[in-house]
Amino acid sequence: MDLIKLKHVKLFKWHVKFFKWHVNALVSICVFLFILALIFRSLFLPASSAVGRFKNNEIELLKPWNVSMKFLEVPQIVWGLNNQKIAFARACLTSRMLNRTLLMPSLSASLFYKEIDRLQPISFDKVFNFERFNSLCDGFVRVSRYSDVRNESNLIEVQKGSGRRWTLERDLDQLKEFSKQDYDAYETIRVVGKNPFLWHDHWPVSDYAKVFECLVLVDEISKEADEVVSKIRAFGSETTSVSLYQTPYVAIHMRIEKDWMIHCKKREQRLNMSSICSSKEEITTRVANIQGLKPQTTLYLAVANELLEDDSVLNGWKQGMHPVDKKQLGLTEIYKNHSYLIQAAIDYEVCLRADVFVGNSFSTFSSLLVLERSQKMLKMGVSHACGTDVRWPSYAYNLKGENGGPRPWMTNFMDSSLEAISYGSNNVSC
Numbered sequence: 001m002d003l004i005k006l007k008h009v010k011l012f013k014w015h016v017k018f019f020k021w022h023v024n025a026l027v028s029i030c031v032f033l034f035i036l037a038l039i040f041r042s043l044f045l046p047a048s049s050a051v052g053r054f055k056n057n058e059i060e061l062l063k064p065w066n067v068s069m070k071f072l073e074v075p076q077i078v079w080g081l082n083n084q085k086i087a088f089a090r091a092c093l094t095s096r097m098l099n100r101t102l103l104m105p106s107l108s109a110s111l112f113y114k115e116i117d118r119l120q121p122i123s124f125d126k127v128f129n130f131e132r133f134n135s136l137c138d139g140f141v142r143v144s145r146y147s148d149v150r151n152e153s154n155l156i157e158v159q160k161g162s163g164r165r166w167t168l169e170r171d172l173d174q175l176k177e178f179s180k181q182d183y184d185a186y187e188t189i190r191v192v193g194k195n196p197f198l199w200h201d202h203w204p205v206s207d208y209a210k211v212f213e214c215l216v217l218v219d220e221i222s223k224e225a226d227e228v229v230s231k232i233r234a235f236g237s238e239t240t241s242v243s244l245y246q247t248p249y250v251a252i253h254m255r256i257e258k259d260w261m262i263h264c265k266k267r268e269q270r271l272n273m274s275s276i277c278s279s280k281e282e283i284t285t286r287v288a289n290i291q292g293l294k295p296q297t298t299l300y301l302a303v304a305n306e307l308l309e310d311d312s313v314l315n316g317w318k319q320g321m322h323p324v325d326k327k328q329l330g331l332t333e334i335y336k337n338h339s340y341l342i343q344a345a346i347d348y349e350v351c352l353r354a355d356v357f358v359g360n361s362f363s364t365f366s367s368l369l370v371l372e373r374s375q376k377m378l379k380m381g382v383s384h385a386c387g388t389d390v391r392w393p394s395y396a397y398n399l400k401g402e403n404g405g406p407r408p409w410m411t412n413f414m415d416s417s418l419e420a421i422s423y424g425s426n427n428v429s430c
């Protein structure tokens with residue numbers, strides 16, 4: 001008994017000792033910190049503004065782009081909105097491979113293929129939010145302003161190869177060559193020649209998808225899209241008497257203009273296929289057979305401006321389906337105020353937000369839309385989304401599905417190249 005007591009007493013004493021030592025140490029540390037603070041104060045307080053400057057300089061010096069930023073410059077990006085997005089993504093992925101930052105490229109506001117002088121260069125940040133892009137794509141790719149370049153003459157020009165003999169492998173070898181450290185001495189690598197859309201493709205679909213995800217429209221354009229969407233929903237609630245907030249709409253990207261029809265007939269001949277072109281009749285019939293649409297449905301017809309000239313595009317739809325286009329919504333004036341590129345960007349956004357999307361699997365515009373819509377679904381945990389019972393279904397009207405409807409359509413993110421899924425393809429993985 002006593003022995004145990006004694007042990008306890010000893011233990012208790014030891015505890016007290018330990019505690020005292022602890023307190024002493026704590027006090028010492030506090031005193032030390034206090035003295036340190038005093039020293040610091042005496043050193044820096046007399047010129048308190050200098051502290052701020054000192055800190056700012058330190059932050060600036062820590063920015064990686066101040067020390068070792070290297071850049072990639074690419075030719076002006078041209079053609080349709082979505083060809084430009086693909087070209088931009090390809091330029092980004094190239095810069096990533098070269099371990100460089102992409103210098104903010106010029107996009108083209110107008111849709112000209114041959115007349116180079118009429119392309120109307122427009123800065124990337126007039127269409128897409130520059131800061132958002134870099135924050136969303138942080139750690140993957142980065143875009144810089146030309147003002148970040150320290151020495152403009154420290155540059156090497158690289159000619160992209162072309163022609164039949166310039167194979168995928170040779171192109172890749174060239175990229176590997178220029179990612180070597182020998183070229184670190186050059187602050188900027190400037191690629192000259194073909195626009196990036198025509199460069200060889202070395203990246204999987206998932207890499208492109210990552211870049212597209214970071215492309216957010218600037219506020220002015222996204223507000224215009226808001227307005228279009230709310231007008232469509234208002235039209236829908238008038239015609240279908242569903243309350244404004246829930247009025248769903250189906251967006252249909254109709255490619256039936258004359259120049260597309262000529263182009264797609266040629267494609268059909270060349271590829272020996274019959275499922276690229278769809279007439280207006282085929283589209284209306286397939287849309288009429290989509291299972292699961294409500295009896296009263298609003299259809300937004302995303303059509304080329306030339307088709308807005310006559311109203312026939314609004315006729316011939318199934319009873320209970322209420323088609324509407326920009327002209328009928330009274331939006332032609334708003335659209336007219338903008339260049340081709342901005343108009344396309346607004347239309348794209350409106351189709352992206354639609355509850356159901358129906359497009360042509362051979363169109364780049366439709367393909368990128370489905371890619372982004374599929375990505376939205378994946379984020380919500382839907383991995384296989386072919387059919388009507390999903391949140392953001394998409395369809396290809398040029399391909400026949402069940403019951404005479406259009407084929408459900410979803411992007412396959414496992415594909416190893418963008419070409420396989422995104423343009424000139426009837427692979428809809430459903």
Ligand SMILES: *[C@@H]1O[C@H](CO)[C@@H](O)[C@H](O)[C@H]1NC(C)=O
Nearest residue numbers: 060061063065066067147148
């Ligand atoms: C760091 O870069 C910024 C612009 O990006 C520039 O204003 C600043 O002068 C640079 N600082 C140094 C130390 O190079």
Ligand SMILES: *[C@@H]1O[C@H](CO)[C@@H](O)[C@H](O)[C@H]1NC(C)=O
Nearest residue numbers: 064068069070098099100179
């Ligand atoms: C990429 O560049 C950064 C600085 O620009 C450098 O620190 C890093 O080592 C480079 N990585 C490769 C794989 O070359």
Ligand SMILES: *[C@@H]1O[C@H](CO)[C@@H](O)[C@H](O)[C@H]1NC(C)=O
Nearest residue numbers: 150151152153154155185186
């Ligand atoms: C800029 O780069 C060129 C070419 O590398 C070099 O000759 C020149 O000295 C550099 N200028 C400065 C100010 O570093």
Ligand SMILES: *[C@@H]1O[C@H](CO)[C@@H](O)[C@H](O)[C@H]1NC(C)=O
Nearest residue numbers: 268269270271272273274275
């Ligand atoms: C085109 O395809 C059809 C079957 O789809 C085939 O019978 C025909 O021989 C093909 N023509 C050519 C020129 O390949």
Ligand SMILES: *[C@@H]1O[C@H](CO)[C@@H](O)[C@H](O)[C@H]1NC(C)=O
Nearest residue numbers: 331332333334335336337338
């Ligand atoms: C078109 O732009 C002009 C000037 O930029 C502006 O005054 C006008 O309100 C705009 N029209 C529409 C319908 O937005």
